[in-house]
Amino acid sequence: MDFRDSQDEAAFRAEVRAWLAEHLPAGWSERPYARPGGEATGDGDAEQLRRWWQRELYDGGWAGLTWPVEYGGRGASLVHQVIFNQEAARAQAPEPINVIGLYMAGPTILSVGTETQKRRYLPPLLAGAEIWCQGFSEPGSGSDLGAARTRAVREGDVYVVNGQKVWTSYGHLARFCILLARTDPDQPKHAGLSYFLLDMDQPGVTVRPLVQITGDPEFNEVFFDDARVPVSERLGEEGDGWKVAMTTLLHERGTMSVGLQVMSRITLDRLIELVRKLDRADDPVVRERIAGFALDVEALRITNLRSVSGLRNGVPGPEGSMAKLLWERVQQGMGEFAMELLGAAGQVTGGPEVVDGGWWQYIYLRGRGHTIEAGTTEVLKNIIAERVLGLPRSR
Amino acid sequence: MDVTYSEEQQALRDAVRDLLADHCTPAHVRAVAAGPTGADLALHRRLADVGVLELPGAVELGIVAEQTGAALLPAPTWSVAAVALPALAACDGEGELSAAARRGDAVPVLVLDGLVPEAHVATHLLVADDGELGVAEAGACAVEVVPTMDATRRLCRVRVTGATTPLGPARPALDAARLTGAVTLAAELVGVAQACLDRAVAHARTREQFGRPIGSYQAVSHRCAEMFVALESARSLTLYAAWAVAEGAADATLAVSAAKAAAGAAAVACAQSAIQVHGGIGFTWESDLHLYLKRAQSGAALLGTPAEHRRRVADLLGV
Numbered sequence: 001m002d003f004r005d006s007q008d009e010a011a012f013r014a015e016v017r018a019w020l021a022e023h024l025p026a027g028w029s030e031r032p033y034a035r036p037g038g039e040a041t042g043d044g045d046a047e048q049l050r051r052w053w054q055r056e057l058y059d060g061g062w063a064g065l066t067w068p069v070e071y072g073g074r075g076a077s078l079v080h081q082v083i084f085n086q087e088a089a090r091a092q093a094p095e096p097i098n099v100i101g102l103y104m105a106g107p108t109i110l111s112v113g114t115e116t117q118k119r120r121y122l123p124p125l126l127a128g129a130e131i132w133c134q135g136f137s138e139p140g141s142g143s144d145l146g147a148a149r150t151r152a153v154r155e156g157d158v159y160v161v162n163g164q165k166v167w168t169s170y171g172h173l174a175r176f177c178i179l180l181a182r183t184d185p186d187q188p189k190h191a192g193l194s195y196f197l198l199d200m201d202q203p204g205v206t207v208r209p210l211v212q213i214t215g216d217p218e219f220n221e222v223f224f225d226d227a228r229v230p231v232s233e234r235l236g237e238e239g240d241g242w243k244v245a246m247t248t249l250l251h252e253r254g255t256m257s258v259g260l261q262v263m264s265r266i267t268l269d270r271l272i273e274l275v276r277k278l279d280r281a282d283d284p285v286v287r288e289r290i291a292g293f294a295l296d297v298e299a300l301r302i303t304n305l306r307s308v309s310g311l312r313n314g315v316p317g318p319e320g321s322m323a324k325l326l327w328e329r330v331q332q333g334m335g336e337f338a339m340e341l342l343g344a345a346g347q348v349t350g351g352p353e354v355v356d357g358g359w360w361q362y363i364y365l366r367g368r369g370h371t372i373e374a375g376t377t378e379v380l381k382n383i384i385a386e387r388v389l390g391l392p393r394s395r
Numbered sequence: 396m397d398v399t400y401s402e403e404q405q406a407l408r409d410a411v412r413d414l415l416a417d418h419c420t421p422a423h424v425r426a427v428a429a430g431p432t433g434a435d436l437a438l439h440r441r442l443a444d445v446g447v448l449e450l451p452g453a454v455e456l457g458i459v460a461e462q463t464g465a466a467l468l469p470a471p472t473w474s475v476a477a478v479a480l481p482a483l484a485a486c487d488g489e490g491e492l493s494a495a496a497r498r499g500d501a502v503p504v505l506v507l508d509g510l511v512p513e514a515h516v517a518t519h520l521l522v523a524d525d526g527e528l529g530v531a532e533a534g535a536c537a538v539e540v541v542p543t544m545d546a547t548r549r550l551c552r553v554r555v556t557g558a559t560t561p562l563g564p565a566r567p568a569l570d571a572a573r574l575t576g577a578v579t580l581a582a583e584l585v586g587v588a589q590a591c592l593d594r595a596v597a598h599a600r601t602r603e604q605f606g607r608p609i610g611s612y613q614a615v616s617h618r619c620a621e622m623f624v625a626l627e628s629a630r631s632l633t634l635y636a637a638w639a640v641a642e643g644a645a646d647a648t649l650a651v652s653a654a655k656a657a658a659g660a661a662a663v664a665c666a667q668s669a670i671q672v673h674g675g676i677g678f679t680w681e682s683d684l685h686l687y688l689k690r691a692q693s694g695a696a697l698l699g700t701p702a703e704h705r706r707r708v709a710d711l712l713g714v
């Protein structure tokens with residue numbers, strides 16, 4: 001065991017650091033806090049910034065670090081990805097726009113896709129030229145994803161899709177959707193599902209933005225009205241949709257949290273700055289809370305290292321649920337604590353006296369979604385209890 | 396000893412609840428909150444018409460506030476009834492301004508802290524200066540609404556630019572306003588928490604996942620039970636504090652801090668939990684839950700945060 005960088009890793013870290021220093025906009029570290037955006041914020045500037053940043057990353061060869069070279073990646077190890085993320089956090093780099101593509105659709109296509117699919121979809125996905133969304137949840141099935149009712153009926157070379165998805169992040173920006181739909185209504189729940197790569201740019205698809213409690217329209221309702229998806233764009237076999245969807249979810253909770261660590265590190269650093277700014281650094285209660293968050297952020301970092309070392313390019317296990325739980329807890333906790341610290345000043349969201357440009361209210365409010373998206377806290381705890389610890393099923 | 400509400404008190408509660416059910420629906424709250432002032436003065440007057448501004452003391456104010464909190468009342472009723480009127484009463488007895496305020500004709504607002512709730516719809520501003528409480532016409536003040544999270548209760552910066560008329564010594568006025576204001580705000584927060592619990596329980600009963608109501612999963616039902624415990628503890632502390640203020644009990648200050656700390660924390664926790672129980676729908680602008688969350692946050696922050704009041708409790712306990 002060795003927690004230090006190998007020689008090669010140290011060289012890689014230096015390269016990343018130098019590249020970031022050169023490519024982040026001038027005065028980046030002194031800028032007013034922009035909304036970091038787990039997602040598109042409906043704020044045109046943030047969206048443009050994140051599109052631009054993804055393109056920079058791609059051109060620099062940093063997008064899809066671990067992906068094979070023939071699909072636009074760099075063929076590096078996950079440890080390199082972790083190093084990249086650590087440096088990105090250090091530089092408080094923005095988040096690329098195509099997170100669903102990078103962390104969910106892409107890895108699933110890499111694991112399950114045909115050669116043609118990989119060549120077609122992966123390079124523009126990495127470049128951010130084609131943004132992806134995830135069409136899993138429906139009004140009647142969120143936690144119980146296996147009960148999805150959107151239908152896909154095969155007619156010759158195409159499937160005709162009818163139904164509705166909801167909470168579809170980036171749906172309003174997306175060119176493609178990873179879609180879970182029912183191909184066989186006679187099979188028991190999970191068995192009748194298939195997984196598709198659906199083109200959003202067609203008349204049968206209607207996207208209606210939904211505003212979140214932050215005031216940002218980040219997610220959407222998506223309606224399918226005789227929408228079409230060619231049989232060639234099914235991912236995996238007909239009836240294998242559940243299995244493929246599980247691959248996506250393991251990536252969402254595992255691979256993604258390797259990236260989410262960046263957000264919690266940045267939040268922690270800014271929280272410490274805030275405490276100093278408010279002149280509360282000597283308060284023992286404040287110190288203890290901050291230390292608690294720092295422990296969680298550090299535990300998250302090391303837990304990610306452990307899973308990455310053990311995994312080396314495979315699909316993450318259900319332990320990824322632990323990382324996601326840890327992340328949502330610390331991220332949400334820091335937002336709550338910032339609101340407590342700020343007190344009445346924490347109510348102010350604009351004008352000359354606003355603290356950090358309203359960033360903390362955003363972190364606080366957006367944080368309420370962290371325990372719901374990508375598997376609710378309760379569902380993730382069930383997964384740990386049942387699949388990791390082997391306790392009896394609750395349902 | 397009897398710690399239940401009298402028949403009269405129950406009648407007051409029911410009257411306010413009915414009035415708000417008719418005139419302060421969630422749709423109405425949203426419309427007012429989206430409007431230019433974020434305050435419905437006609438509704439404030441309706442409440443005055445049923446006697447809400449002529450209540451005998453903190454217990455009755457609390458009964459009303461619990462209902463206005465649950466309904467997210469977007470009107471300056473708390474600012475007038477629980478902050479300005481007690482201040483006026485403590486310094487000049489019942490003058491003309493008080494009488495006009497009790498009828499709903501005048502809307503006096505006391506400048507107590509830097510961010511002043513609802514000063515932009517005030518007719519008069521009460522300001523402490525050099526140990527004296529003075530009153531200024533709204534026109535003699537520069538009032539600026541500050542952009543804040545909670546759209547149902549706007550906060551302002553106030554600067555007196557014109558003449559003030561002295562009313563009396565400021566100290567007792569400010570003390571009375573802080574005490575009655577804080578305990579009544581605690582009651583409002585209890586109402587917010589109750590409304591959140593009601594919504595969470597209703598959703599947990601009817602929403603099904605995996606073929607069962609989600610309320611049958613202990614992760615959900617225990618969360619609701621935790622909300623109930625936080626809410627009822629806050630209610631107990633608030634009831635006692637209101638009585639202690641009304642009676643001028645020796646431990647009134649301690650009781651109010653305990654109540655405000657518990658109610659602020661309970662309202663925030665219950666609003667957060669209600670969102671969690673609702674899942675995705677709870678995270679939308681369309682759902683009312685974020686209005687409750689933001690009102691809980693602003694109520695918890697005004698007149699002392701839970702942490703500040705807990706520190707005060709420790710001080711008063713002589714820790």
Ligand SMILES: Cc1cc2nc3c(=O)[nH]c(=O)nc-3n(C[C@H](O)[C@H](O)[C@H](O)COP(=O)(O)OP(=O)(O)OC[C@H]3O[C@@H](n4cnc5c(N)ncnc54)[C@H](O)[C@@H]3O)c2cc1C
Nearest residue numbers: 134136137142143167169369373376378609612671674675
């Ligand atoms: C910000 C955000 C972004 C999202 N983005 C996407 C997206 O891009 N694509 C997509 O497909 N979906 C997305 N979602 C949807 C998300 O995956 C679902 O909201 C989530 O799975 C919960 O489903 P639900 O909303 O139907 O709530 P429900 O499943 O109805 O859950 C309600 C409550 O019941 C609890 N519960 C349910 N079942 C159990 C059980 N068995 N045991 C214990 N408790 C239980 C839940 O934990 C929750 O507290 C997003 C959600 C949010 C908030």
